[in-house]
Amino acid sequence: MGRADFGNDWTGEELKARQYASRIPEPHIMFLPDEDGVRRNPGVGVHGDDFWFVQTSDGRRVVIPSEQEARARWREERPKLFEMWLAEHAARKRFDVAVSKIRTELYDGSLHAFALRQQVGDLVNIPAHVWGRSEIKSVFELGDIDSNWRHPNVISFSAEIGTYGNQVSVEGLTLISERELQALLGERPGQPHV
Numbered sequence: 001m002g003r004a005d006f007g008n009d010w011t012g013e014e015l016k017a018r019q020y021a022s023r024i025p026e027p028h029i030m031f032l033p034d035e036d037g038v039r040r041n042p043g044v045g046v047h048g049d050d051f052w053f054v055q056t057s058d059g060r061r062v063v064i065p066s067e068q069e070a071r072a073r074w075r076e077e078r079p080k081l082f083e084m085w086l087a088e089h090a091a092r093k094r095f096d097v098a099v100s101k102i103r104t105e106l107y108d109g110s111l112h113a114f115a116l117r118q119q120v121g122d123l124v125n126i127p128a129h130v131w132g133r134s135e136i137k138s139v140f141e142l143g144d145i146d147s148n149w150r151h152p153n154v155i156s157f158s159a160e161i162g163t164y165g166n167q168v169s170v171e172g173l174t175l176i177s178e179r180e181l182q183a184l185l186g187e188r189p190g191q192p193h194v
Contacts, residue, residue, distance in 0.1 A: 001181075002095070004185045005097065009094065014092070014098070016143065016144065017091040017095055018144050037054060037077065037078060037081075038053070038071055038074050040052055040067070041053055049065065052065070052069075054070050054074050055077065055081070105184060106128065106131040106176075107131040108128070112176070112180060113131075114126060115157070115170050115174060116175055117170060118172055124159055124172070126157060126174070130155070130157045139153055140153065152173070153173055154171065154173060155171070155174045156170065156171045
């Protein structure tokens, strides 16, 4: 859906973009103030000297022995972090748009999804109303959470299964019919067939 709506602007980075990236409108809140990039670590040196931590664009903090050097390194890193933030912010906005469209299609019944219960091995139809729940966005989340990448798109809901007549708890991987998805994407005027 993302590639169909955004073409080459959909890079795949959208899946890694963190949730908060779309909620904080100004990147400088996270990375621009000097006080956020340089942190003092008092008295940890061999002679009780202070050290300084600097956040870097490769995702780690480096330890620097002087405040002056730390501030100089931060001035180098800050523009890189700002560009990275802008890219993640844009990717998250594209992700949110794609998820919203998929949820709308699932909620109105144009698209059907099933839960693959791994412990049982069966497919359970996910009722359309489930896609209207506010917390359902978590089904689509991967972001920077390792467990979500190992077990992606897990959904939990209650449904009647078989002839029991009672609701049972269902948990499993979310699957969408490729045929239905292809048909949906094919209906869009001017969109390439994916």
